[in-house]
Amino acid sequence: MRERNRDGVRGRARLVQREYDQWRLRHEPVEADLIRMRTESRAWMDRPLISIVMPTYNPELDWIRPAVESVIAQTYENWELCIADDASTAPHVAAILAGYAAGNPRIKVVMRPQNGGIAAASASALALATGDFIALLDHDDTLREHALHSVVATINAAPDTDIVYSDEDLLLADGTRGRPFFKPDYSPDLLLAVNYMCHFLVIRRSVVEAAGGFRTGFDGAQDHDLLLRATEKARRVGHVPDVLYSWRQVPGSVALSSNAKMYAYEAGKRAVEEALLRRRLAGRVSIGRQLGTYHVRLRISDQPHVAIVIPTRDRVDLLRGCVESIEKRSTYANWSITIIDNDSVDPATLQYLNHSRHRVVRCPGAFNYSALINRGRAAVDAPYMLTVNNDTVVISEDWIEALLEQVQRPEVAVAGGRLLYPNGNPQHEGIAVGNVRGGYMAANLDAGWMGRVIRNVTAVSGACQIVKTSVFDELAGYEERMGVAYNDVDFCLRAREAGYLVIYTPHAQLRHRESASRGALDPYSDHELFWARWGRVGGIRDPYLSPHLRELHPLRIRLDPLPIER
Structure with a gap:
């Protein structure tokens, strides 16, 4: 091997x-x-x-x-x-x-x-x-x-x-x-x-x-x-x-x-x-496993309540694994779970929801991820909302602390964690926007060694995303006209446009089976709206991704046509 x-x-x-x-x-x-x-x-x-x-x-x-x-x-x-x-x-x-x-x-x-x-x-x-x-x-x-x-x-x-x-x-x-x-x-x-x-x-x-x-x-x-x-x-x-x-x-x-x-x-x-x-930031610093890098862990003030929102439909096998991983592995104490159920019909799922010790909010209708997240926000009363997909499993015990220590900073609106495929390979280490593979405006990054350090990014996945609820309300939440794709990226772009930072942290690690619950939906209408708002492919540039790189897993060098006279 x-x-x-x-x-x-x-x-x-x-x-x-x-x-x-x-x-x-x-x-x-x-x-x-x-x-x-x-x-x-x-x-x-x-x-x-x-x-x-x-x-x-x-x-x-x-x-x-x-x-x-x-x-x-x-x-x-x-x-x-x-x-x-x-x-x-x-x-x-x-x-x-x-x-x-x-x-x-x-x-x-x-x-x-x-x-x-x-x-x-x-x-x-x-x-x-x-x-x-x-x-x-x-x-x-x-x-x-x-x-x-x-x-x-x-x-x-x-x-x-x-x-x-x-x-x-x-x-x-x-x-x-x-x-x-x-x-x-x-x-x-x-x-x-x-x-x-x-x-x-x-x-x-x-x-x-x-x-x-x-x-x-x-x-x-x-x-x-x-x-x-x-x-x-x-x-x-x-x-x-x-x-x-x-x-x-x-x-x-x-x-x-x-x-x-x-x-x-x-x-x-x-x-x-x-x-x-x-900078009057209380925290501790350690030398990273890759020498030359440093892990900064900030002190969390006042132990605020974190409301975890999990949208779901059927697939109790996934939902149970997600919830149990939060319950068993989380070291942070002040959290709650609200499950947003989108018309589950599977008997086993309904039985689980009916007997869950966590709050369950029904949200009927056609699948619309943005609407589910917005419904979750309306249902919780907390300074921070942490959205988690039902097909994720917590790996890092201090994952909530890792996210909270970043989003508690006044200049930060959103923070996201590191998502791994079931085989352990990186699936998400931040999201690149604009300068990505043809036909797409945004894509997950496998960022190499930079995926193992805290850094500024343009966007993070809603599969593990903590937001200040005050900023969420200020920006009017997720765009419900983007019901499936780009809604998390659009929200991060609007947060950055309003002057806030978006942070990626590798210290919140989860395993993610993307689309395992809802299937692989990606309607063109979501692309059209995102393009209309943020510019067509190549029309925007991600400041945190070099123009000389193209998005692949892993990152590759972008090769333009040779100049004619060279």
Whole structure:
């Protein structure tokens, strides 16, 4: 079995590499593009100075040269490179840095007299900077030639942008580029869980100063710590959906092995803990099973009542399993169950409902999921309503706490859990909207490692969805003209439109047999109404799904037609 799994992983890696090679042919600029960018950027009215901050310590010659040369090759020319060497013992380092500084007035170098760690070296490099923006770059990373051009174009398009990050790939040990990371737009909850923005990062200098710069004691997580503080000060965070840099895979690097730097993960945990304190959020932080990720569990205040609403029709075998799993496995105490029965006729189901210790509300008529949920809301009196499909079974004992700790936040309207197929594979780890498979406007995600961390999403499934009842009422509930499909997604989109967040948490896990109770209904009228309200396929873009990905299980790279002249 393990051998089969390894073969599957290797096969998947080869597929991603082939797709990425094809993506690069379609998207990376050729020489004519670079010439145009250089000419274009010279004519810009706003040409902010970008100070690239690079701490170094014993870099191999084959690392530091490509890193510095990648800066010199930038099509945007208003930059300075600020290098602080942290008392390297390798004899070639001082000579090569001195040579670059002597040969290019835009390169500044300071040699620290004693080793102080990467946070201290980063602070020394930052002290050399005079630019309007600070860019962070490791001594073994390389920039694409158009990296700074893309960043400044983003800033000029939205002048209140204070932070810019981009997508990335790895420079593999064999010298090839692979393993791309096509990132979501700014996701504050994902940033708490992991520094997904990573190395090449550009922050307005005034924001870096307001945030307090680099802090000692956070070696290995100094960028994450700075980012968490800087995003608290930033007006806008911009994302360039393009691979602008490569993170080198070297021995001892996190890029090669996540076990390489345990001290960095401990520092990252402290950075997240301090972020919670600054934001006055009571909770605890633990290091995730995937090193480099963090689980934030917030304290629940006042133990509020959670009204669980389960719509059903017949299939007592499913309903009983769902209810018993809630009763036996839930550790949260203050909950109730209301079953919304939609014309059950099966004798066994009717007998179960008639003798249930939970409240049963009859809702006759043709199946309309939205109407059932709205009827459930009318029947309960609680600050939170948790909808659960009758074909789900609770896996996580603290599933209610995991959902409640998110939706209790003032800025959050909706939270949803992780749904697994009966075989244990992911069925739902958030819902992607707009940028999904042809003919559909929304689809469940198998989000890979991001499915195992709390993050912002555009929508979550109504099969396990907790909402503030005040927001549910504010938005007039579910759209009953969408009786089967898209109603949960439509509600989440309306919540986001009203300024609320939607959160996915992996800590509420349920097993789900989708459509086992009602069958596979998906009327075209629901599609038409959803399209009319939110735009046809491709007309809306999900900020939490890269435009370079297409929805499949698992996610795959989107390959557009090749440009004619490439």
